[in-house]
Amino acid sequence: MRRRLLSSTLVVAVIAVLLLGVPLGIVVGRLIVDEAAQELRAEATRLVGEVEYARIQETPLDPKQLEQKYPDRYIQIFERGNPPKATIVGTPPPSGEQMTEDAESDSGIFVRVSRDRAQIEQDVYARLLLIVALAVAALAVAVGLAIVQSRRLTLPLLDLAGIAERLGSGDARPSKHRYGIPELDQVAEVLDRSATRISDLLTREREFATDASHQLRTPLTGLTMRLEEIVAASEHPEVVREEGEAAIVQAERLTAVIDELLAAARRQRHAQAEPVALDEVLIQQVTEWQPVFRGVGRTLVLAGTRDLKALATTGGFGQVIATLLENSLRHGGGTVTVTTSCGDKYVVIEVSDEGAGIPDDLAPKIFERSVSGGGGTGLGLTLARALAAADGGRLELVRRRPAKFAIFLRPADDNGRRVVSGPA
Template sequence: MRARLTLLVGATAALILLAFSIPLAILLRNSAAQEAIAAAEQEGTFLTPIVSSGDVARTETAVQTYNAQASHPVTVFWPDGTVTGVDAPRSDAVELASHGRSLTAATSTGREILYGIGLPDGNAVVRIHVSDERLTDGVARSWLLLGAIALALLTFGLTVATLFAGRLLVPLNDLAAVSHRLAEGDLAARADAAGPAEVRNVGTALNTLADRIRELLEGERERVADLSHRLRTPLTVLRLETEALSDPTERETIEQAVGEVERAVNAAIRDARNPAGAGSCDAAAVVAERVEFWSALAEDTARECRVRLAPGPLPVRLSAPDLAAAMDSLLANVFAHTPDGTPFEVRLTPRYEGGATVEVADEGPGLPNLAVFARGRSEGGSTGLGLDIARRAAAASGGQLVFGQGPGGTGALIRLGLG
């Protein structure tokens, strides 16, 4: 943008300078020609009385003196055809002047100024020649000076344009940098109040927006933490009820489920109060642990669980709690949207460019439409947020979540790519 502003100002200044310089250059040339012609006419004015006296000897002396001192050659054509002074052709303009007229005519080498002077035996003609060099004497020097002034003005204009563009664009670049930092999650980024008044107003508005976003996020995190904390009371009651069960096997199963719920609640409170940045974990260990947990429910619902996990370690750019939450959402989707007894398979493979790919495939009725996986959308009575957790986990690690059909064109396949 700096280059475009400088170019715009330079083009405008150049057009203005041309608009003034070209007429001024023409005026200088015409003025020099007029000065040369005026000087020649003055010489003719001095010679006219001498020639009108008819004294050839006196006229010859005066003409020789002028030709020796002046820069304009003088010629006198007498009525009898004799010539005094510098030899010159008897042009049509001279013939016209011999009828008693005074005029100025152009020649191939300049201009000739003619005076017709009446004598007793006819008309004499005084010719003063002004060459092209005399007509343009000093014009080149004047044009050179004019060009230097125009170039200096253009340079000055470009310098001012560059300084102005810098004064305008540096604050704008700072505003853009602050905007990018805010977009990346740095809510402490603030813009400096610098530059023109309009830019300062934008910076102030951006800072106000950042403060408001920070207040809203902090309030939202506190509300999520408070809501998660309220769940601890019914969980405590549920744990006490579980301890009162007489069947050890049933008590152990329910206690394990309650423990998982408590773990999820504690993670929600921790993440709400202290949102974590990017982490890393061993995908092989986390996926194996979550599959083992869900295997018990698969056995209770008569589902065949086929597991194909590549040996670890398989490091991914995602924290263990986040990967565990993503796996829980994928597996919970199978149990929630397929009937009991539906087989499913979990596969974990390394990616060529690093990371890992987790695939969960089932042999159920398949996906009704991809819109059900949009955040907040569900056709099965759920919140519609489960798979969005997996999608955000994939995006946080540099991967993506892909939906498709299961093996043989039946069922559903959800592929979680992790960077």
């Protein structure tokens, strides 16, 4: 491309120089010749006047004075009279080629002034040589500008090609290079946006595997505990049946969680949000987690307004509650209370405990990825907030000590509320 730019620019410059330089050379040559002829004509006319004045004053002409006054001229003066007079000043041109101009007065004075044509041709050649030098300089400037312009165009194109190649190889870092050329800057901006989108896609793909493993861990833990209960209670058929049914529910929840994760990966959760009876999900979660809390000597309580409905997904909302309960089990203390209430704009589900709470330095970044205060993965609260946001709600830390988290969901139905308190 650079070679084509140079060659095309050079061709355009040569054509421009020829179109301007050749006519200019012809015009300059003619102007020099015409100027020399006009000068000779003026000198001949002036000499006629001087000879007339000398005749009137009856003073003879001085050839030496005329030769000094008109150097490099061959002058012939003829005067009518009796006898006629002729005066010659200077010598004929040595080349034999001369330019001549005549002048004559009414009194019979005839003057012819000549000069060497070779001098005029030398002057023309000097001017033409100057024009050629200027043309060569113009071509050199054009070539220099073409080189600069070609570098300005080709180097950004090579850079953009390298950026596109990096994108193809998986390096999705935006370059943020700009070149001062609107068209190339637009291409670079498009590539940067594409790099950002590709980077987001790759990040989501990598995070999906991590999130899936973390999200599946809680249902698998519950399923394991139920199976352990089955094994421990094998001597009591009724207990075995109850625990087996609970294990089946856990397996169904595991399947639902997998579906939720896949939907989240495809960013389809907003379209799946629908009115959900919160009591069903909360009672299910409390029932599943109560044995674990009893095993460590703690109590899990469900309180607040009953029969509430909110826009959410059953699996996503259940996973958020499970994450908050697990977080209270591992990092909190005392009784854990799940409280539901309804305001004008939101249905609020609060999960609180009686533990030491969250340190001040950790509270502002508690929802950040890979941030954990107790040696965990640092993914639970991050994923829980993402799941709540995907359902059109939000998860917030409303109190640090003791810790209290609140889920805000959009209400779906305000009918049939009743307030209860106590263990579920």
